Amino acid sequence: MLKAEPIWALGAMSGTSLDGVDAAMVQTDGERIFAFGPTAYRAYSDDEQAILRAALGQWPGADVSAALDVVQSAHAELLQGFEGADLVGFHGQTLAHEPRGRGTHQIGDGAGLAAALGVPVIWDFRSSDVELGGEGAPLAPFFHFACAKWIGAKQPLCVLNLGGVGNLTWIDPSKARPDEEGALLAFDTGPANAPVNDLMMARLGQPFDRDGACARKGEVAQGALELFLDEPYFRRMPPKSLDRDAFSDMIGLVNELSDADAAATLTGMSAAAVLQAMEHCPRAPDRVLVTGGGRHNPVLMEMMRAALDCPVEPVEAVGLDGDMLEAQAFAHLAVRVRRGLPTSGPSTTGVRAGVSGGILSQAQVKGRA
Numbered sequence: 586m587l588k589a590e591p592i593w594a595l596g597a598m599s600g601t602s603l604d605g606v607d608a609a610m611v612q613t614d615g616e617r618i619f620a621f622g623p624t625a626y627r628a629y630s631d632d633e634q635a636i637l638r639a640a641l642g643q644w645p646g647a648d649v650s651a652a653l654d655v656v657q658s659a660h661a662e663l664l665q666g667f668e669g670a671d672l673v674g675f676h677g678q679t680l681a682h683e684p685r686g687r688g689t690h691q692i693g694d695g696a697g698l699a700a701a702l703g704v705p706v707i708w709d710f711r712s713s714d715v716e717l718g719g720e721g722a723p724l725a726p727f728f729h730f731a732c733a734k735w736i737g738a739k740q741p742l743c744v745l746n747l748g749g750v751g752n753l754t755w756i757d758p759s760k761a762r763p764d765e766e767g768a769l770l771a772f773d774t775g776p777a778n779a780p781v782n783d784l785m786m787a788r789l790g791q792p793f794d795r796d797g798a799c800a801r802k803g804e805v806a807q808g809a810l811e812l813f814l815d816e817p818y819f820r821r822m823p824p825k826s827l828d829r830d831a832f833s834d835m836i837g838l839v840n841e842l843s844d845a846d847a848a849a850t851l852t853g854m855s856a857a858a859v860l861q862a863m864e865h866c867p868r869a870p871d872r873v874l875v876t877g878g879g880r881h882n883p884v885l886m887e888m889m890r891a892a893l894d895c896p897v898e899p900v901e902a903v904g905l906d907g908d909m910l911e912a913q914a915f916a917h918l919a920v921r922v923r924r925g926l927p928t929s930g931p932s933t934t935g936v937r938a939g940v941s942g943g944i945l946s947q948a949q950v951k952g953r954a
Contacts, residue, residue, distance in 0.1 A: 589924065591619045595670035595704070596916030597660055599678045601749025601829040602778055602878055603637050604792070605629045606659050607912040610670060615920035616762075618735045624909045627663040629655070634792075642830065643680050644690050652678065653692045660693070661701045673698065674919030674943075675708040676911075682722065682828040688712070689721045696946040707919035707943040714929045719936030720826035723752040726771035726933045727921065728914035730756055730763035736903045740871035743863075744900070746911070747879025749829045751777035751858060754933075755866045764930045764939050770867060771933040772823030775816075775858030776832040777879050780851045784836060784844075794848050797884030803845030805853035809838040813854045819861045824935035855879070856888035863893065872896045876907040919943070 591614045599606045606629075610622030629637065633655045640652035656678045664673065677693025695708030711721035729744040738758040746752050751774035760768035778793065785791045785799065794800055813835060818825070835854060839847035863870075872895055879885050880899040890897045900907045918928045927939030934940075 589614055589616075591617075592671040592920060593622060593669050594672045594674060594916035594920050595664060595667050596674040596912045596914065596919065597664060598676050598911040598915055599656060599659070600911065601679060602782060603629060603634050603749075604878070606663050607909050608663050608667065609906070609909040609912040609916060610667060611913045611916040613731070613917050613920050615917065615924045615926050616731065618731050618917070621906070621913065623667065624906065624912070625663055625666060626908070627659055629659065633659070637678065640680050640692075644687055649680065649692055652680070653694070656693050657697060660698060664698070664702055670704050672919050672923060673702060673704050673706045674710075674915035674917075675706050676710060676915050677708060679829070682826065684715045684720045684722075684826060689715045695944060699946040699948045703948045705948050706946045707922045708946065709944045710915070710918060710922075710928065710942050713942035714934050714936050714940045717936050717940055719929060719934035719940065720824055721934060722826040723754070723771050723773065723933065724918060724929060725752070725911055725914040726754040726769050727763040727928055728910075728917045729754040730758075730769060731917060732905060732910075733758040736905070741868050743866065743870040743873045745774070745859060745873050745875045747777040747855070747875060747877040747885070748911075749777060749779035749782070750827050751775055751855065751879070753859070753862050755870060757867075764927050767867070769930075769932050770823060770865065772825045772862070772865070773827040774862035775818065775827065775855065776835060777855050777877070778882075779829050780832065780835045780854070781848060784839070784847055784851055787836075788844050788847075793878070794852070794882065797852065797882040799845055799848040800852040800882075800884045801849075803843065803847070803849030806839065806842055806846060806850045809842075809850050810853055810857060812838055814857060814861065819858070823865050824931075824933060826934070849884070852882065852885050853888060856885055856892060859889055860892045870895055872898060874898055874900045874903060874905070876900045876905070876910045880907050
């Protein structure tokens with residue numbers, strides 16, 4: 586177990602958007618953030634994305650060796666470019682997530698990565714939480730709490746991550762610790778970028794709706810939006826989580842629409858999911874800070890600003906890096922695991938008690954821990 590002193594940790598994240606691997610260093614003791622360090626990004630090639638897409642939805646026992654090779658090689662290639670890391674947090678790639686059913690499945694070999702890097706690696710962050718009755722997601726909220734402290738927030742605020750799936754963290758920064766009662770509430774809001782990305786790829790051969798240009802030309806189909814909001818998920822009390830493809834039938838709701846109207850409608854659904862989620866907040870937030878790829882979509886941001894009664898801003902407004910926040914989170918969480926501190930709790934994943942999830946793989950290199 587680590588002493589309570591800051592170290593440099595390197596985190597890596599490959600998200601449900603399947604665009605590539607983010608990596609970032611954070612100096613942290615697992616409780617406070619002392620400094621942010623270098624960052625880097627390694628995009629997946631078209632062929633690599635196709636391999637990963639083909640593996641989505643697969644559970645342990647299926648042959649996903651090609652996808653595993655992609656994940657391992659991309660991470661090793663990127664992370665070997667960093668120096669000075671004492672510990673690595675390796676999320677891997679989520680292929681399937683069904684916490685109330687078959688569990689959760691992230692591929693990635695932490696032991697192999699530790700050997701390649703010569704640095705201890707913490708990995709498989711979600712399984713312990715799910716095994717103990719939690720949703721296994723979202724896991725970034727404990728880091729979001731540290732970020733709220735780092736920016737000096739005084740009033741409750743929300744961090745909204747818009748990746749393939751959206752997730753919301755409500756934070757009360759007056760609390761001393763993230764596992765203190767009333768400090769956090771976190772859950773998945775619904776689909777975010779994944780449906781629009783899939784639509785753009787299927788219809789136009791484009792990975793995403795750049796700058797919301799396609800959606801801006803269209804109109805939201807209110808009938809489809811109302812059907813979407815009838816989904817029982819929105820009435821479930823948090824904490825709760827989703828698989829990337831949990832709302833895959835959304836595409837079917839816009840099949841008869843033009844490209845522009847379909848993109849506008851799916852974007853509107855993502856914004857409406859956030860509005861529904863805000864109703865679960867214990868108190869109205871002072872502001873909503875947006876991270877993830879969705880903050881680059883001005884149409885989505887405009888829709889949320891029009892619907893919410895507080896400022897909606899990218900996290901860059903407070904000096905954070907929205908492209909790297911999840912990678913930084915897994916650096917921070919890795920240190921919490923080494924210190925035996927919880928990485929999730931009843932208010933973030935619904936697990937019965939705080940869980941410090943993750944496997945430690947030591948580096949088999951002389952002179953290293």
